[in-house]
Amino acid sequence: MAGQRFGDLEAAIMDRMWSYGRPANVREVLEDLQQERSIAYTTVMTVMDNLHKKGWLRRKRVGRAYEYEAVASREGYTAKLMREALATSNNQAAALVHFLSDLSPEESEAFQAALNVVRPRDDK
Amino acid sequence: MTAVATLLGYAVLLGILGPRLLRARGWADRAPRLGVLVWQTAGASVIAAVVLAGLMLVVPIVQAPHGLADLLAACRLMLRLHYEVPPQPIAGYAGLFVAGGVLLWTAGHVLTTFIATAVQRRRHVRTLTMVARRRGDLDALVVEYDEPLAYCLPGRRRCVVLSTGALERLPDDQVSAVLAHEHAHLEGRHDLAINLAVAFGRAFPAVPLLRAARSEVPRLLELLADDVAARNHDRVTLAAALVTVAGGRTPAMAMGAGGGTALLRVRRLLAPHDPLSRTGRLTGGVSIALLVTLPLALAANPAITALLERHCHFPV
Known part of the structure; x- marks a missing residue:
């Protein structure tokens, strides 16, 4: 084609x-x-x-x-595409399988703290 | 008649109690691949039981072709006797209607789900190839975008997509952990399993089991991809990548706030790896075998009874 x-x-x-x-x-x-x-x-x-x-x-x-x-900037197309990707993965049918969907800022902060504790021992 | 009732009873019980049984003690989280299989088989088993129940009502009204009819004449009599349901033809046609209807309804939803997905994906890829740059060293497409994003596009032209926002925030080892996770999705064809679960859930949203599977299957596939990635990558590195990608997301982009899969995944990666015991796996395997054979056995039961009564000799 x-x-x-x-x-x-x-x-x-x-x-x-x-x-x-x-x-x-x-x-x-x-x-x-x-x-x-x-x-x-x-x-x-x-x-x-x-x-x-x-x-x-x-x-x-x-x-x-x-x-x-x-017609439009690369950033414009990209932003629109990424918004679509997130929206479609939310209804799952598109099977744009996401690495991660949801983690509130508080949760992520708590985990960052937890990781900082785990890391040093891990790096030895 | 009792066999039909038993089959329908099986479908109702499994359809309603299934979610509770399959979620028991979080076993599936420790064996996500087995978990996905059990959920999918259970869903198919419920649908198959209803179809078989319908077909059982059809058996007595079937007009066999002439030659076969002679051979099976005596047998048919017995079969009729054992499958007999009082108001004959009406029950037969009702059964045909139910069996055919459920089959077509399911097939239709599977077909439309797969087609809709393919169309959506193709449209996405078309724009993506224009705006993204291929990074050969990463074997991924990179889009200029501040939000940290990572996803994969399954299908014929499968690829992993990373945003520059993700690349800026993630150290190299975390990038490769993320890539391993996405490649696990692609190589395992997780999209097919998701599509099937979504199609079943859409076809019969009133059945608790099928509705639950629609969210449970994608969730377990995330855990599975984590496990596959963790074979070659440090679990803590993967967990750190999860937190980085999720944490950098602006509120508007974050979906389904709180208590989602992400939380569980990070916790699971930070805890020591705890795969299901051999006994647990065996139980899962046996469950799958039962989910496949039980509806078939229930449906074939009257025929087997007839056979055992020696009135009926199938020309083998």
């Missing part, structure tokens, strides 16, 4: 777009990517077009080319 094949490239392009923090056209991204891999202009163009269709990038026409820009 094309989506599968371009998955890595999509991530790499979004990574660049987020690091620029400003609009960029296909050529700029291409030149950046070419520093570590050989890649064709049309490939980058296709993938960026896909990212636009999927709602990751917005674009406006500047002269003869499109200027692309990330």
Whole structure:
């Protein structure tokens, strides 16, 4: 599937777009990517077009080319995703098995204290 | 008739008293893998007993195919006699309705639970691959996020996810303990067990056993993953990691406040490792065998009686 094949490239392009923090056209991204891999202009163009269709990038026409820009920040996407992960694991069906779900601040303080007692003997 | 009643009685008793029996003296916490097996088998046993009870009512109205019917003619008479329930066809169809209904209802919930999980997971992975960075040295995906978080995504493209918040707070040995815990979840396919328990619980929320299993199975799987991680990691290190990850969480992110699994897990890791005795394990194993065979034996009992009375010779 094309989506599968371009998955890595999509991530790499979004990574660049987020690091620029400003609009960029296909050529700029291409030149950046070419520093570590050989890649064709049309490939980058296709993938960026896909990212636009999927709602990751917005674009406006500047002269003869499109200027692309990330729709939202990486932090924004991450925060939303992590909130979702926590919410879904709470209803368990998603089976995003969490390392830890609940421990109140008081409990955690009490345990930290307990650990400090256990640790020194343990480190010997 | 008495056999049908016995089966239904078995289902009701196990369905209601099951949770109390299975939680007795916290044995499962000392053998979480066995515990999960017993809970799941008990749940399946309740459902199977009801299905079998329904099928028993169907036996007398079954029209066997011609050849087989001749062979079994005498036998069928005996079987009918032993499975006979007064208002014949009505009871038969009622039985068919119950057995088929319960089966389809269960299968439907299992199917929808698994599909919903897969869809949710795929959507999550799609965004995750964009925002996360792969850390080859950790064999994990790292997301830029201040909250200390660690979880795993089971399935075809399984992976462990750590937040930068977790990496900043945890020393190396604790990170590897956390990773070991998550990999135990992934390698043990704990998600399948959770999905099954959730599906059963959703299908029959009125049955105390199935409702309890829905929370008990995930809880025991956490303990199991802790035990697996503790094979190669210090228990205190793992406990410390738990406290760090949990303690750094802002109140808004903390779920289901107080008295949850976390508390038990930390306590359990700090106490000396106390696996269940061999006798205890044996009891668990025997229970599983009984939970599987008892409904079947109860359902087959009339047929066996017929066989023993020598009126009925099954062409083997």
